[in-house]
Each structure stands twice: as structure tokens, then as C-alpha cells.
Amino acid sequence: MKRYSALSLFREGLRAHRGWQPAWTKARPKPAYDAVVVGGGGHGLATAYYLARIHGINRVAVLEKGWIGGGNTGRNTTVCRSNYFYPESVALYDLALRLYEGLSRELNYNIMLSQRGMLIAAHTPAQMEICNRIANAMQLNNVDGKLMGPEEAAARVPLINTGPDARYKLMGGIWQGRAGTARHDAVAWAYARAASALGVDIIEGCEVAGIDVQNGAVAGVETTFGPIRTERLGLAAAGATPGLTAHVGVDLPIHDYALQAFVSEPVKPCLDTVLLYLGTGTYVSQSDKGELVFGGGLDRVPTHGQRGNLPVQEAVTAGLLEMFPAFGQLRLLRQWAGVVDVVPDSSPLIGPVGPSGLHINCGWGTGGFKAIPAGGWLLSHLMAKGEHHEISRPFDLDRFARGRLIDEAAGSGIAH
């Protein structure tokens, strides 16, 4: 693998960029692997990378039915943060954020992590009390977070609607300075490149259609390229995971919904933080290209189609204009949706299921981009050692039978 550097960029600039190599090798499947990961999104690619880098398991394949990063990893609005409520969640998401903070250097790939801070804006005294509670919880969990008052909050988002007809007045909210955004494709490509350099086979256009089980243990998978043998299988297929575990008779507590995102035409810098408005449920940030990237709640109709419906488009866009009337002049450039795997307690499912040798990492729903390094770290640990890492233990599927839900929707009241 050739290293990227300012010098290499300069050198290639002088010779018409003829010296670049493909970032990862397009592999054909071998008959058997020490470990197979299904799903070439961020979580699957990170899993393969950490299997090779940390656990020394290099005969690994990532099987992706489409192209890597073509699922939710390439469709999300890239908000990274760890402002959760429960200690279990903070341990998980802050592991991810800490890994993200060193990732560009570790992988020699600019993932464009921009820790521009995030404001969750409140509008009523009751909401401010809840924000205070979450800020306190964050501090107890040793994560940077604080309650922000109205003046400081208004200064963070200068164009916010303060007019007499504003439906939701900005009272302040929770601030996390380490939160921000990163470049989604770059995260997928960086992990793919680093994994490929360590010998991982990244196989695109390869759909897994069945799981072979012998004597209660995983023996391999059926794919569009034929059978592949492995005794260690990891599923990181987001909304498609329930369809895969169905092959081994396991039903998951997952509903699949479409989540939409929107991008405006680019404008000059006008918003240098991530903003979530509790009143409208719309959140927004400005990309480096100047586009406003925004989204809101789920479509309320369960679906596997990667398309959004109109009522939510209307609600999210109306929400943005309520927050920033000036944005009413902008045109929408693009709109799309991804199929997100929503769990009743809004926390992921990480751990063993069904036959021995099978592990899942899914249920990230509307908020798993920020978790990619941790999801990969934990699934690779499970696949290599056959047991939980202490951070993934609470997220085992068994929490539903044990009544130990980690209800972040109720705890921190926020999606994404």
C-alpha cells in the first residue's frame, strides 16, 4: 500500500495523477476463510480491519452484495457524538469517538473528522431540565458535555429564527464540543484500504443467501459466487440482518424503516456547528462544499425500499424553515433514504445468536455511523475470542429476556 501524504499529492499533481493505485484490491472469493463478515458498510469493514490488525486473523473476507459503503454508511448525515444518557451507551459511543479522533492518522486516510460541536436546542423550561439531566449524566460519565444558556446558544447559530412569530424560541440546550461530522465514504474507503493491505479480501457484488450449519455450529455461507466455508461468521448487514438470521431460525427485535436525508444547493459558510432542534425534530449541518445537510425523524411506514415518503419530507423541510427562515430561498439539490434497523430501546444488538460461531452487529438504526469504529472493534473481539468485550456485553440480545433494556430513546430523547 502506497502511503498518502502531502508530498505524494504534490508529486502526482506534477505527473497528471498517473501514479495512484486502487485503494483496495478487488478480490475473488477463496473457498474458505478463518472469518467471514457479511456487509461491506462501515461496521463490516472496520470489523475486518480490526480482526487483521488487532487479532492477527488475516484470512478474512468481507462479502458485500452491492458496492462497499453503498448502504447506510454512504447515505447518512455523518453526525458523530457521544452525548448519550446511560453509562453503557456512553462507554460504547465514546469508544467510537475516541477511535475516530485518531483514525485519519492510524489509517493514513483523511476521514475529514470535523469536531465542530453539536447543540441540542431546547425551547421550554421542562426541556431545559431534561437537557440539564443529560449534561449531568455526560459529566458523570466523563464525557465533555454541558448545559448551554440562551445567549451562548444563539451566538453559535446566528441565523436562527428569533423573530416574534418564531414557533420555538431558543432557550439553550446541551453542548458537546467534541461532536461533529466526518466524511462517510472516506470512513468506508479508509477501512477497506487498510484491511485490504493486511490481506483481507473485499468482495463486492457478492450476496449471502444462506448460512450453513453443521452440528450446531456455523460451517459456511451460500453466496451468489457459490459456497464459502468458515467457522467464524459476523453479520453487519444493518436492515438486512433479520433476513439473514431467519436462515438460522432467529427472529430479532428489529423493525426496518426508511430514514431520509436532504441536501441543499451550496452556499457560503453560515453554520459552523451541528444543530438538532427538539421543537421541530430537524437537525442540520453545513458540509465543506457549503451544502446544508439535514434530516429528521423516521418514515412511519415499515419498509425495505430505499425511498422516502412525502409526509416526512414535508415535516423535515418545514422544520428547517421554521428554524432558519432565510434558508427558504435555497433549492433542494438531493433527497434520498436508507433502510435503518430500529430496535425498541434504540440501542444496537451486538453478540452471539443461534449456532456457535455466529455473531451479529446491527440494530444501529438511525445512529450507527458515529459508532463504526466501536462496532468493528467489538464484533472483531467477539469473532476472534468467542466472548463479549465488556463494552458490548450490555448490548447482547439477551437483554430483552432479562428486562435490561438500554432505552436511549427515553434516556436521551434523541435519534441519530
Place this chain on the structure above:
Amino acid sequence: MQHFPCPFCGLRNETEFHFAVEAGHSRPEPAERVSDAEWAAYLYANKSPKGESREVWLHLSCGEYFILSRDTVTRAVLGSVTLPGVTR
């Protein structure tokens, strides 16, 4: 905007409806012999089918639950009926 058929009110705007649960979950009995795992499966486990799906929906406007059959990929509505034992 999509329109969903309520068996009681006819075609109405999708925003009037609320998805409740996949159809076919039946409560395990008797309670004292139901294990934690069986109870959790009853409460939480889904098929999340890709394609044809039978679901229980609530029409918020009239307050009635009913069964809606849909294709979860195309979102086409395949039909709607009242819950078993419910007459119009």
C-alpha cells in the same frame, strides 16, 4: 402521499395511520408457565419481512385496529381486513 384503506372508513391519507405490530403474535399462555425468553419473543421478536407483510395498524381517526397487507419493498397496499372476530 399514499392512501391506506381502513376497513371502517375507506381510503384515507397515510398520516392518519399508525403501525402497531406484525400480525400473528399470539400471547403465550398460561402466564405462570411462560419463560422469560418466550415472553420476550412475544413482545419483541419480528420477521421484518422483505416483500409481503401482514401488519396490525391503527387508524387514528376512528380508533380501530385492523390488518393491513402490504409489500414492504414497493410499499404497495395488498388489502385490509378487520381483526379476527371484529365485525363492521
